[in-house]
Amino acid sequence: MSVVSTGAAPRRSHSARTSGRPRRRRGSAASHAFLVLLTVAFLAPVLWAVLSSLKPPASIITDPLEFDPSTFSLDNYRAMFDDVPIASGFATTAVVLVVKGAITLFFAPLAGFAFAKYRFVGKNLIFGAVLLTLMLPTIVLIVPLLLQMKELGWVNTYQALILPGSVDAFAIFWMRQVIASVPDELLDAARVDGCGEFRIFVRIVVPVIRPGLAGLAVLTVMNIYNDFVWPVVVTTQESMQTLQVVLATLAQNITGNRIGADFATVWGELLAASSIALIPLLVIFILLQRHFINGILAGSVKG
Template sequence: MLLQMSQLGWVNTYQALILPGSIDAFSIFWMRQTIAAVPDELLDAGRVDGAGELRIFARIVVPVIRPGIAALGVLTVMNIYNDFVWPVVAVNDESHQTLQVVLSTLAQNVTGNRIGADFSTVWGELLAAGSLALLPVLLLFVLLQRHFINGILAGSVKG
């Protein structure tokens, strides 16, 4: 993967951080299951009305699977946001480091640079930084919680 990013010239860029984690096997399976749950009667009704396949997808399927798309979006953003190993490999530049890499560096600097440091202050600093790192994901979930919960529960009730 790193060689592909290097060939594209994406090392030390935001594209290298976001794109490799945005599409994975889980996302494909999730959307396949979500689209398979759309009733055939809705698709047949669109065909009877004279709509083409693209219009059926845009006007019928997408509104029905919107909760699944929102839930997948939240899960994907959380996955990319919380990733640690790939940003360490793909980014050498300090200006493009992710928050998790910065937190790890902070933990190493805080514990390594203070001889005889009081560990209660060290843990306080790390927990404060970790709490701040939680805020973007928490805000995303709060904004999309209705769609997220509907998407998670979409296939749980048969009827």
């Protein structure tokens, strides 16, 4: 007597299906609790700095962890604006950020497009040479670049702050990896329709790589905004100093502009300046966080 198999998979019982739900809920709750603790750990120093900037200078030193809202004031901010040229630092940084960022976001995708989608003699050799520059420490390049800026007469100018490093190897590598995931069939179809290469790049490639471009934009803004070593070397005039240089020299500016300024006063104004400097990066990251996450994932799977 033969047994005929129906081919139907045995169904899980209702109790077996429901027993897994509490485990998933507990795992999800544990994950959320861990993420909340991690967020608190990262944001606690920032929150402390912002709240401490509103305290009287003396209490920052004597009671660093005590926060009395009744004593909060903007005195540290007012004194900081009087003692420190932070507005000039913001203005210089804004000019460098806009111009240098625009150069990076225009030329890096073009170079990445060439390396990802074209075949030419020495392509791998040139791309390897570009990647080799990532291994050079910044400190090694400072002296040659400074000598070049001096020969060109660009010391204490926007050209010196903007042009060196405006199209770096990492940006080219990032764009090359992102554009490599764009299907070649899209480009070939556009060529058949009579599109030129630059038009293909603007009309086909750029809309597809928009998440990767947004991710590069966030990284570029952060790198330019936080850059300190090169601006402090190539600028000596106060009017040309970027925000990070102004913040680094804040203590001596306060003590030099105010007779009898003590340690507590310096700390109060330093926290006020640092709190203001945090605002642009926080706003940019909040506005572009979705694109930044998508940009990191862009190009990880080649289509």
